[in-house]
Amino acid sequence: MVSSISLSIxxxxxxxxxxxxxVRALCQDLLSSDDQDAVELSLVEAxxxxxxxxxxxxxxxxxxxxxGLQADQxxxxxxxxxxxxxxxxxxxxxxxxxxxxxxDLDGIPEGGMGxxxxxxxxxxxxxxxSGSENRLRMVKRVVPLSE
Amino acid sequence: xxxxxxxxxxxxVRVEEKRIDASKAPAFKDEMTRCIDAGQNQIVLDMSQVDFxxxxxxxxxxxxxxRLGPRGSLAVAGATGAVSRLFTLTRMDRVFALHPNVDTxxxxxxx
Numbered sequence: 463m464v465s466s467i468s469l470s471i472x473x474x475x476x477x478x479x480x481x482x483x484x485v486r487a488l489c490q491d492l493l494s495s496d497d498q499d500a501v502e503l504s505l506v507e508a509x510x511x512x513x514x515x516x517x518x519x520x521x522x523x524x525x526x527x528x529x530g531l532q533a534d535q536x537x538x539x540x541x542x543x544x545x546x547x548x549x550x551x552x553x554x555x556x557x558x559x560x561x562x563x564x565x566d567l568d569g570i571p572e573g574g575m576g577x578x579x580x581x582x583x584x585x586x587x588x589x590x591x592s593g594s595e596n597r598l599r600m601v602k603r604v605v606p607l608s609e
Numbered sequence: 610x611x612x613x614x615x616x617x618x619x620x621x622v623r624v625e626e627k628r629i630d631a632s633k634a635p636a637f638k639d640e641m642t643r644c645i646d647a648g649q650n651q652i653v654l655d656m657s658q659v660d661f662x663x664x665x666x667x668x669x670x671x672x673x674x675x676r677l678g679p680r681g682s683l684a685v686a687g688a689t690g691a692v693s694r695l696f697t698l699t700r701m702d703r704v705f706a707l708h709p710n711v712d713t714x715x716x717x718x719x720x
Contacts, residue, residue, distance in 0.1 A: 475632035479661075499691040506663045510631045564703040567679060572671045575664035575699060582698060 466530040473513045473523035481527060482506045488529055489536055492604050500583035501536065501602050507576035508540045508598050516544025516596070533604065535585075540598045546591035557582050611640045617719035620644060621711055623655040629666030638669040642676055650681035653714040657687030662695055674704065682706070686714040 469484060471477040486502045493501065509525055517523045523544065530537035555577035562569055581587050586601035610633065614621045622644060629637055644652065654670070656662075674683050684706040688696060696702045708714035 475630070478632065479628050479630055482661075495690075496694070499694055502661065503663060503691065503695065506630060506661075510663065510665060514631065560698070560700040562700075564700075567675055570671050570674070570701075570704055572668040572675075573664070575668070579664055579695075579698065 464530065464532050466528065468526060468528045470524060470526040471509075472521060473517045473525055474521050475510065475513055475519075478506055478509050478513070481509065481525075485527065485529055485538065488531065489602075492531060492536055493602065494605065497602055497605070501538065501600075504580045504583045504600055505538060505540070507579050508600065511547075511576050512540060512542045512544060515547070516542050535604055536602045538600045538602075540600075542596050543594050544596065546596050547589065549589065552577055552581075552587065552589050555581050610636060611644075613644065616715050619651045619653055619715045619718045620649040621653045621655055621715065623657075624659050627659060628661040629659055629669070630661065630663045631665035634663075634665040634669040637666065638672055641669070641673045645673060645676050645681070650677060651718045652677070652682065653684045653686050653708075653711055653718060655686050655711050656692055657689070657710070659688070659692050660690060662692050664695075664699070667695060667699060667701060670705070671701070682718055684708055684714045684718055686711045 469481055471481050482502050482505050485505055486498050489498050489501055512525055526541040528539040557578060559571060559575055559578040562571060580600065584600040585603045588599045590597045610626045612623045612625055626633055677683055686708045687710055688707055696707060
């Protein structure tokens with residue numbers, strides 16, 4: 463079984479939840495509830511980054527999401543036409559972001575968590591820019607239900 | 610988006626939204642900041658109605674904690690599912706005291 467669908471929204475933070483809930487519903491039959499949480503969070507973080515950092519909060523720009531449902535994996539691509547993100551931003555994002563000292567109140571992070579969360583929640587994350595288009599490709603593998 | 614109730618000198622702030630995401634985080638932070646600036650420093654945030662939070666929402670919570678300063682307490686009650694999962698993933702469960710419900714959180718803070 464392979465099926466795919468493309469969805470798009472205007473670059474408006476108010477519209478992100480609509481898209482996230484639609485994609486979560488699409489994954490319902492393939493992924494556990496915990497993995498649906500992982501996908502929904504990653505997608506929201508990815509789109510927030512595009513709108514906030516790529517388009518600098520400007521509305522009226524396009525954000526596309528392509529969802530591929532396969533027997534063994536869910537592939538989600540977030541496509542935008544903003545200036546590309548520097549490659550090292552994704553490369554250096556990791557769970558180390560959360561290795562903070564909880565006794566140092568000022569040092570507890572308030573932002574810069576999105577890409578780290580995406581990498582922690584998805585099995586593969588790749589970013590490609592060509593021409594005026596950027597694609598963040600995220601893969602979540604389907605864990606077969608145990609008998 | 611928030612409703613408040615004072616119990617045993619602890620301010621119980623209930624989030625009346627299902628999602629605290631980047632579109633809601635600024636208003637959430639503003640409303641919480643008003644409670645803090647009004648002098649409340651023992652706060653229980655009831656998140657039992659919330660079923661999704663992203664890093665912007667979590668960042669707003671951290672910002673409130675900083676505003677409250679070291680003398681205040683901000684406890685979280687009723688976080689389940691994707692909400693409690695985000696606290697664990699980001700290790701913010703070390704920063705915020707998580708309670709199963711408002712009653713136990715209020716009991717702890719008013720003790």
